[in-house]
Amino acid sequence: MAHVPAQTARPPLLRRWFPHPLLSLALTLIWLLLINSFSAGGLLVGLILGIAIPRLTSNFWPDRPKIRHYGKALRYILLVIGDIVVANIQVARIILFRPVASLHTCWVSVPLSLTNPEAITVLAGTITMTPGTVSCDLSADGRALLVHCLDAPDAEAAVREMKDRYESRLQEIFP
Secondary structure (H helix, E strand, O other): OOOOOOOOOOOOHHHHHOOOHHHHHHHHHHHHHHHOOOOHHHHHHHHHHHHHHHHHHHHHOOOOOOOOOHHHHHHHHHHHHHHHHHHHHHHHHHHHHOOHHHOOOEEEEEEOOOOOHHHHHHHHHHHHHOOOEEEEEEOOOOOEEEEEEOOOOOHHHHHHHHHHHHHHHHHHHOO
């Protein structure tokens, strides 16, 4: 029996133009938000960026990030947006009304149960986007995240809150 070489299936046209459709949509929307106005030209540039960037970077993404529950991911995004608003108000109060000497700034090491690189990146980004905390480093083995807290009288409580509020939800979203 003759050996027939395996043929690699050519990706469909849509997949070739939109290797990461959610990223394309997000980039287009972010562009429209950045220019702070809506016009046909602005939309066209956003669409060009939304198509070009994922296509140019698709070779750097060997696998698509797997999301287990899109509904939970949407709830997570809404939770983070709410936390950002609340934290902005809290940080504004701290800056305006509290003396610097009364702040309890600290560095905390958040031990990670997450193993998925995308989930760890989302956690680090979430912590950094929330005013009052900054993710600064990931340990060499990927098992701990170094975070600076602007005001954390109880460092252990701050770590527990990050793990309970964000990491536990990300474990449900990412496999």
